[in-house]
Amino acid sequence: MVTDYFQDIVPPDNSSRSSAPIKLPITPAPVAQETTHETEAPDAPEKSIRNIDAPQRRLPAPANTGTPINLPPKPRRTGSTGPSSRWWLWIIALILILAVVALALFMLRKTTVTVTPRSHTIVFDQTAQFTAYPAATAATGTLTYTLTTTDMQDSEVVPATGTQHVETKASGSITVYNDYSTSPVKLIKNTRFATPNGLIFRTPDDIVVPGKVGTTPGHVTVTVVADQAGQQYDIGPTPRFTVPGLQNVPAMYSNIYAQSNASTTGGFVGDQPAADPSAAQKAIADIRGRIEQKIRESLKVQSGSTIVLPDLIQITYQDQPPAKDQSGGVVLAEQAHVVIPQFDEQSFAQTLAQSIGTDTTGATLSFVPGKDFVAAANNIASTTLGTDPIQFSLAGTGTLVWQVDAGALAQALAGKDQSAFSTIESGFSGVQEAHARIEPFWKTTFPTNPTDIKVVIQAPATPQ
Secondary structure (H helix, E strand, O other): OOOOOOOOOOOOOOOOOOOOOOOOOOOOOOOOOOOOOOOOOOOOOOOOOOOOOOOOOEEOOOOOOOOOEEOOOOOOOOOOOOHHHHHHHHHHHHHHHHHHHHHHHHHHOOEEEEEEEOEEEEEEEEEEEEEEEEOOOOOOOOOEEEEEEEEEEEEEEEOEEEEEEEEEEEEEEEEEEEOOOOOOEEEOOOOEEEOOOOOEEEOOOOEEEOOOEOOEOEEEEEEEEEEEEOHHHOOOOOOOEEOHHHOOOHHHHHHEEEEOOOOOEOOEEEEEEEEOHHHHHHHHHHHHHHHHHHHHHHHHOOOOOEEOOHHHOEEEEEEOOOEEOOOOOEEEEEEEEEEEEEEEHHHHHHHHHHHOOOOOOOOOEEEEEOOOOEEEEOOHHHOOEOOEOEEEEEEEEEEEEEOOOHHHHHHHHOOOEHHHHHHHHHOOOOEEEEEEEOOOOOOOEOOOOHHHEEEEEOOOOOOO
16 A cells, blocks of 8 residues: 555645635745645645646735746757857868878878988198199199189278378289180289280299190189389270280290280379378288288188188289368278189098098098188298199098998889888998888888989088
8 A cells, every 4th residue: 555645745834824825836946855834724625645737827916916927938059050060160171171281291291211421530730741732733633723713892981181192903813715726825923915906914923834735715813013113004805915025936926915804903103192091001001900801801701613722712802092082081092803613522522531541432522610620821922823832731520421322222222112211221331221101101122213212311410
């Protein structure tokens, strides 16, 4: 038998109040253990747990009324189609696109071979002496050098202290050609070069003009100085200078000549503003220092297959006539003719390798100077560059680097199985270490097209 637990619940004694029954609204119990008391009407039906109606949702009644307010039932939430859900769709689409792009980039990566070339560090202590010969007259197998020239100018203003009489000679650079013979031709100091209108310029030193090669004349660039002082020798580029001293040999006179691509400057006769001697001396020293610094800075950005040793450079300065500045001072200017010996990098590196007894048979080398690497020339000021050999010593550190033919390595690997990589790379004597990454990762053979193989040559560590 089921026991009805609600039938024994009776309201408290309300004998002192009205006997009329009061019907109270049934509210859900906030806590399951609590029991709700209400007064039942005399004719209320029997209450049990089976016939208790669920209470309707009501708002609290206003203070001045006891009437409950019924709320409509809450709508059932079946899903969300608001702005936030649309944002999630865009984010998911973007992630998918990025994943596809990343996969495509991964698939398109080239097969890469990374190579560290063989290298050898050398420490120089100035005890080893080297000799380089002009390329035009050098014997086979010797270290040779060629020359390049440039002209630079700088100036500075100093206070004026009066006037002075000045006589200066113009100077400039010309290129002398030998279209006469395949053998070098030597022209002695003070050789005359004449312009078409008869102005004479002379060479301050002996020069050697290389012989022609085939139909190409040999040539060398030299400095010439005007035969006399005066502004009439300040001339522009000249297409042809003749050599009056060769008139007795018509073939030589016609085929040994010179031309200039720049003006000759510095010629003057007359009075000019004067500067204090001590101030002028300091200014000229500062000017020459700046010119030398500009030359060294220009050499740092040079590229190619040549080696330049800054301490072997020869600079000839020509004082320019003083000029009056707008502020009333004196403009002091210096013209510098710079002759730069250059060494073929391969030949220079081979000479250094031989000096330390390193076997370089069949190898192509390059040389990387260290930060402390310097050259010291013996009497470079008295050496006639282009004619005399250069004797020099080296100090500091440098690195010999074996060159690796990236194209030949890619050609050798094309279409080969990865198991053959070690055997193939060991056949290149310039390789110290090599690693390969074949793409896509699931392949085990190198691409058949060599251009699809990227060969990266890493620079070896050099001494600091």
